[in-house]
Amino acid sequence: MSIYIPWLNKADYRFPPVNQALTQPNGLLALGGDLNCERLIQAYRNGIFPWFSQGEPIMWWSPDPRTVLTPKGFHLSRSLAKFIRKTKLLVTLNQSFDQVINQCASITRDDAGTWITDDMIEAYKRLHQNGQAHSVEVWDDNTLVGGLYGVGIGQVFCGESMFHTQTNASKLAFYCLAKLMEPLPFALIDCQMHTPHLESLGARNIPREQFIPLLKKNQSQAIPANFWQPRALR
Numbered sequence: 001m002s003i004y005i006p007w008l009n010k011a012d013y014r015f016p017p018v019n020q021a022l023t024q025p026n027g028l029l030a031l032g033g034d035l036n037c038e039r040l041i042q043a044y045r046n047g048i049f050p051w052f053s054q055g056e057p058i059m060w061w062s063p064d065p066r067t068v069l070t071p072k073g074f075h076l077s078r079s080l081a082k083f084i085r086k087t088k089l090l091v092t093l094n095q096s097f098d099q100v101i102n103q104c105a106s107i108t109r110d111d112a113g114t115w116i117t118d119d120m121i122e123a124y125k126r127l128h129q130n131g132q133a134h135s136v137e138v139w140d141d142n143t144l145v146g147g148l149y150g151v152g153i154g155q156v157f158c159g160e161s162m163f164h165t166q167t168n169a170s171k172l173a174f175y176c177l178a179k180l181m182e183p184l185p186f187a188l189i190d191c192q193m194h195t196p197h198l199e200s201l202g203a204r205n206i207p208r209e210q211f212i213p214l215l216k217k218n219q220s221q222a223i224p225a226n227f228w229q230p231r232a233l234r
Contacts, residue, residue, distance in 0.1 A: 008033030013042045018062040018208060027063030027193075034058070035123035037130055044151050044158050044221060053214060054117045059093050064208035067191040067198055075202035076180035083168045084175065089146075090139040091176045091234035097128040097135040100147040105160040107232070124160070127151060134228050136173040136212060140162075146170045148177065152228060154219035157181060157191045174201060176233040187220040188214060 005047060006016050009031050017114045021029040029048060033039055037059065043060060052059040057097075076084075101124055105116035127133035128149075138146035146169025148162035157177065162210070164170035181187040206214075 006030045008058075010034050011137070015043060015046055015060065017047055018047055021064070024062075027061040028059060029062050030060040031057045033060070035078060035119055037123075037127055037132065040123060041132060042151070045215075045226070047159075047190075047208070047215050049158065051115055052117070052118065053115055062208065063193055065194075066118055066208050066211035067194045067203050067205055067207035068211065068214075069178070069189045069191055069198070069201065069203040071178040071180075071182040071184075071187045071189065073201065073204075074175060074200045077174065077200075079169065080171055080175070084172065087172070088140075089169065089172060090168075090233075091172060092137045092139065092227055092230070092232050092233065093180070094128075094134050094230040096137050096144060096147075097149060098125055099144050100135040100149050100163075101125065101136055101161075103144065103147065103165075104149065104163045107163040107165075122148045124151075126148065131228065136233065137178050138166075138169040138173050140166060146173050148173045150151065152223075154156060154182045155181070155186045155221040155223055156188045156190060156215060158218045159192065171201065172234075180233060184221070184223060186218045188218045189212045190215070 010033060016030055021027045028165050047221055048062045050058055064161035101121055106122055124133050133149060133151050135149040136147055137144055137166050145166040150157050150159040161171060162170040191198045
């Protein structure tokens with residue numbers, strides 16, 4: 001049986017409705033297009049994200065269910081709380097985006113392989129330069145040992161990837177992101193797809209039909225003008 005997957009026109013930034021996404025593979029919605037900033041932001045505003053490997057066409061996804069975390073719902077385990085109290089690691093915001101995404105792309109991982117392609121790296125660096133993509137960095141003196149990056153839309157942070165070279169460094173970055181966003185009344189972290197690691201930090205699955213209205217509501221909420229200003233978080 002043949003399956004029709006829409007091919008995006010580079011001159012048209014509209015996406016198909018997310019309820020047209022395939023159930024197998026879960027969430028595949030469209031192919032093609034490009035990774036310019038306007039298309040990427042349009043995608044995130046509609047609950048869609050790119051995910052593909054080097055040599056493949058651009059693939060756009062909107063899985064069902066969707067994995068999300070509210071900052072106040074971050075699960076701080078006893079062991080992580082003890083680590084945070086004792087560690088001397090420094091955490092910063094938006095001070096080394098390029099280094100973080102390059103590290104995320106280079107770290108060997110069991111789940112996503114090498115999905116952060118060269119084109120993806122350049123695209124998200126452009127988003128960062130436009131003030132739309134953000135990073136959290138974890139430092140041991142002057143050495144980057146962990147971090148994460150994603151896209152901010154209103155009071156929604158769409159997480160893309162994280163890495164660590166020291167135990168608990170990426171968890172510390174995620175914790176500090178949650179604490180940063182916690183005072184925002186409508187804050188939401190989109191984790192995209194379930195992993196046991198994200199579940200251990202408090203992320204949960206919700207149906208896509210619930211996620212999309214939640215995304216629309218929360219992205220329309222304003223944040224303070226200096227919210228993503230580069231600074232130390234810890």
